[in-house]
Amino acid sequence: MKYQIIPVTPFQQNCSVIWCEKTLKAAVVDPGGDIERILAEVTKLGLTVDKILLTHGHIDHAGGAASLAAHLSVPIIDSHEADKFWLENLVKQSQNFGFARTEAFKPTQYLNEGDEVSVGEQTLSVLHCPGHTPSHIVFYNASSNIAWVGDVLFRGSIGRTDFPQSNHQDLLHSITTKLWPLGKNVSFIPGHGPMSTFAEERQHNPFVADQLFD
Template sequence: GVPMLLERQNVPVIGPHSDDQFLLDALPETTASYGFPICPAFTPTRWLHEGDTLNVGHFTFNVLHTAGHTPGHVVFYCAAAQLLIAGDVLFYESIGRTDFPRGNHQDLLDNIRNKLFSLPDNTLVIPGHARTTTIGHEKQFNPYVRMAA
């Protein structure tokens, strides 16, 4: 729907990371293959990169580049709210798929262990699907990325 929105409104389109441009370029073929109305390719107004910040209301979110699910996947961390919007990287006792074009299982694990698991244990994780969790819970119980005791 982004290309149609841009035809009607002059609004910026922010993100993802530029490493996902190939996925945006493939939107016409991808949407057609699933039987959806064809969505034209587009390029965001602004790409997101590690260390960028986004302000939403009174909250500031830090952008973390977490390649693996896709090469350009990003997550959003708000320290003040102890909140991580994790998209399709980390789920309740599970992790995201890596069978998409240019997905990389080891990159996903490394980014979870090195970036997400460095956040405070009480950080609330809002995944792209299903129930919420915390960083501490995932460190202890996630069988895919459990940290050694």
Template sequence: MSLKYQVVPVTSFLQNCSIVWCDETMEGVVVDPGGDEKHLATIINELGVKVVNLVLTHGHLDHVGGTEPLARLLGNTPIVGPNKEDNFWLQGLEGQSQMFGFPLTEAFEPDQWLNDGDQIKFGHQVLDVIHTPGHTPGHVVLFSEEAKLAFVGDVLFNGAIGRTDFPKGDFNTLITSIKTKLWPLGNEVRFIPGHGPESTFGHERASNPFVADEMPLY
């Protein structure tokens, strides 16, 4: 048994939505359904995945815009995450829609907020929840210890880091989250960011100008 995933870029902004599942039971979750919910529902159906949760890493519109419509399409699938510190973003979704020229997305609350140390389980797979503030105060990262794979939202990118100029963003907090919460997971860990291509923590430690360090060679 193993963890499988398919990254689906959604909307004209091409933000990454991830369909993640257990290949033995075909239970799974959808991480950051930012839009194009009918397209996502079609792919989920073609893959044969039984989605048990929609999981949000943070409250920005481009990552949550398709959440409630997709939940309805899949039969009222529960919505979990992010951390409650991002509630102000979810309550401001109508304003975000106007600001960014997105279709109107109404405010909502998830069925469950996520805290550091929580676990999301589907089939025989587990994603550990890691609270990683900085880009937003309630941002969370989802980590599979077994697969050495992390879904990091907008905390870290291939060659860059998340913006910190939004309300309640903080550069130093973000750097601390990356270096103290992500790097200890291991250099070999692959990650799927909210935008752009995958990378590994080791590659970013060696080459990312924002967070590179004196990485030990081993």
């Protein structure tokens, strides 16, 4: 599976265009905003986007989803329904964080642990990783050994847990019991900042390094 990271919004959120090399079918992961930039990249790459994927409902990840879906006439596929209150509060989120007014929307489909999503002939496995939000999900492509982890894990850090319905212990549990079993060689694209590997974070991350749990 191929990918192109497009930082969007003033929060520099890592939106990703991901695609199957054989079919050129694509998905957009977490289009938080700046949809003109996303569309320009899709056109440049010669791709056909047939779905939008959301890891969770925070505005910097989901704020551009409805506009992009309307432009492309594609479905929005989101994390489990327990996160829907974030999407219902997009107007308030946009006010609180200084974004242009963003209307609430309802996804076409919700995902659960163990579901799979097809992108052309590639498959993404869905892992439920609560903590940052109650229904945050991670997408993992085994053939390329890459995970899109949203705001669960970052290079040298982890997701915030000071939001409504966040839970620090749940987040640590998600990382150590859902992500680490995928293998140390997995590369991951976080919601913000540079890529890393699970091996690097298990050795050096001050929140979830292996030695903290010995």
